[in-house]
Amino acid sequence: MSSVGFDTPDAAPGIRLSGARLHYEGVALFDNLSLNLPAGRTSCLLGPSGVGKSSLLALLAGLNAAAEGKIEASDGAALQGRVAWMAQQDLLLPWLNVQDNVTLGDRLRRQPPKHARRLHLLEQVGLAERADSVPAALSGGMRQRVALARTLYENQPVIFMDEPFAALDAVTRLELQDLAGGLLAGRTVLLVTHDPLEALRLGHHLLVLTGRPARISEAFAPPGMPPRAPDDPSLLALQARLLAALRRKEGA
Amino acid sequence: MGLLRAATVTLGLLLLWQALVWVTAVPPFILPSPQAVGATLVQRWPLLLGHASVTAAEILLGLLLGVLLGTIAALLLASATVLRRWLLPLLVASQAIPVFALAPLLVLWLGYGMASKVAMATLIIFFPVTAAFYDGLRRTDPGWLALAQTMGGTRYAILRHIAIPAALPAFTSGLRVATAVAPIGAVVGEWVGSSAGLGHLMLNANARMQTDLMFAALLVLTAMALLLYYAVDFLGRRLLPWLPESQPRS
Numbered sequence: 001m002s003s004v005g006f007d008t009p010d011a012a013p014g015i016r017l018s019g020a021r022l023h024y025e026g027v028a029l030f031d032n033l034s035l036n037l038p039a040g041r042t043s044c045l046l047g048p049s050g051v052g053k054s055s056l057l058a059l060l061a062g063l064n065a066a067a068e069g070k071i072e073a074s075d076g077a078a079l080q081g082r083v084a085w086m087a088q089q090d091l092l093l094p095w096l097n098v099q100d101n102v103t104l105g106d107r108l109r110r111q112p113p114k115h116a117r118r119l120h121l122l123e124q125v126g127l128a129e130r131a132d133s134v135p136a137a138l139s140g141g142m143r144q145r146v147a148l149a150r151t152l153y154e155n156q157p158v159i160f161m162d163e164p165f166a167a168l169d170a171v172t173r174l175e176l177q178d179l180a181g182g183l184l185a186g187r188t189v190l191l192v193t194h195d196p197l198e199a200l201r202l203g204h205h206l207l208v209l210t211g212r213p214a215r216i217s218e219a220f221a222p223p224g225m226p227p228r229a230p231d232d233p234s235l236l237a238l239q240a241r242l243l244a245a246l247r248r249k250e251g252a
Numbered sequence: 253m254g255l256l257r258a259a260t261v262t263l264g265l266l267l268l269w270q271a272l273v274w275v276t277a278v279p280p281f282i283l284p285s286p287q288a289v290g291a292t293l294v295q296r297w298p299l300l301l302g303h304a305s306v307t308a309a310e311i312l313l314g315l316l317l318g319v320l321l322g323t324i325a326a327l328l329l330a331s332a333t334v335l336r337r338w339l340l341p342l343l344v345a346s347q348a349i350p351v352f353a354l355a356p357l358l359v360l361w362l363g364y365g366m367a368s369k370v371a372m373a374t375l376i377i378f379f380p381v382t383a384a385f386y387d388g389l390r391r392t393d394p395g396w397l398a399l400a401q402t403m404g405g406t407r408y409a410i411l412r413h414i415a416i417p418a419a420l421p422a423f424t425s426g427l428r429v430a431t432a433v434a435p436i437g438a439v440v441g442e443w444v445g446s447s448a449g450l451g452h453l454m455l456n457a458n459a460r461m462q463t464d465l466m467f468a469a470l471l472v473l474t475a476m477a478l479l480l481y482y483a484v485d486f487l488g489r490r491l492l493p494w495l496p497e498s499q500p501r502s
């Protein structure tokens with residue numbers, strides 16, 4: 001499909017966050033936190049609930065006015081306007097059909113929708129036949145696939161994902177991980193998740209956020225390239241180790 | 253099925269009414285029998301229709317103006333922070349004044365004609381529409397707003413494509429309330445001082461002890477109000493098919 005030229009965004013920059021700080025009702029969620037996201041790679045951020053993973057992601061996406069921190073892109077340009085964001089909720093607008101939800105960004109920027117690109121993405125997520133359906137007529141997995149298509153339609157070099165598959169059943173989640181793993185290639189991605197297997201399947205690098213104020217562990221890279229097979233025995237061994245580490249840190 | 257139920261209830265109420273008249277043997281100027289009211293309804297139909305058309309015009313004009321002003325006010329409140337600080341307390345305080353108490357003033361200022369009744373209906377409709385729509389505009393899903401923000405939407409684009417469509421269900425509830433109170437505004441206005449309309453007719457009939465005519469006028473008014481309410485309800489469902497309450501009930 002390279003001739004279509006849809007799926008290569010501008011060169012994806014690396015991202016460096018430093019001095020991140022967020023106080024919530026007098027408690028420091030994180031303070032002077034640093035984070036490195038390598039260019040064109042998927043980094044997965046793991047950690048227990050309430051540790052501040054989503055707040056950190058919102059800070060990077062420019063959605064958290066209460067948090068502060070210095071965000072730099074490796075190419076020196078501003079990050080603003082080069083980010084696509086995907087949340088745990090599909091956030092589909094119920095009054096728009098599937099294809100209009102995918103092209104919502106163009107509607108908001110008052111640009112005409114790119115028909116070919118929209119169709120191509122809907123084919124990739126397997127929903128080309130449902131282009132005219134309303135979200136209410138779709139299953140949870142289908143809705144999240146539309147949300148994935150909408151995220152990719154933005155064609156941004158940087159993608160922030162906040163537990164995008166957490167609300168799905170196990171089988172649907174595995175399918176969507178396969179799909180996302182392929183489609184996210186070449187972009188700088190930060191994927192927040194509480195599922196160690198998801199992180200091991202999709203991440204080039206894994207980061208663990210724990211403690212209060214939260215600290216980020218050394219980056220850890222599983223062998224091989226994502227998306228990794230879920231039944232890979234080495235992956236399962238790593239999952240057990242990762243779970244043990246998460247539990248230890250939570251207990252500490 | 254619903255129609256059958258409605259017909260049964262109506263018939264039951266009519267029978268109850270008739271039984272009450274028979275058992276208590278009240279004089280007709282206190283409570284006329286259903287047949288007497290029915291006969292008056294047929295005999296005086298041209299008269300009733302003439303006054304009903306005046307009241308209907310007052311209600312519809314009031315609804316149009318009230319909804320228009322209410323919509324504009326809600327949009328202003330939602331989009332201009334400075335204006336909101338000044339306008340919101342004023343709006344809330346204005347609701348402490350009973351609108352009915354203003355009716356004599358409105359008649360004094362705008363005369364016995366239609367204008368004072370339209371103003372009365374507009375006043376009574378304005379607030380439920382403003383309150384409901386503004387509330388809806390304020391409660392946009394923060395996730396949608398965050399998404400729109402990352403997509404580079406301007407404030408205007410977010411209002412037009414996200415906040416307003418998302419607030420339409422709240423707007424239609426406000427519209428339903430407005431439709432229900434609109435006839436009250438018009439009729440109260442007519443009671444205070446008027447030369448035509450169903451309220452005027454009822455007041456005159458009352459003074460002449462033509463209770464059957466009063467009841468006939470009341471029936472026409474009720475039918476009009478119901479028709480209006482269901483028309484708005486139907487339109488709301490047709491225009492907002494994605495609402496859960498618009499789905500056919502199983």
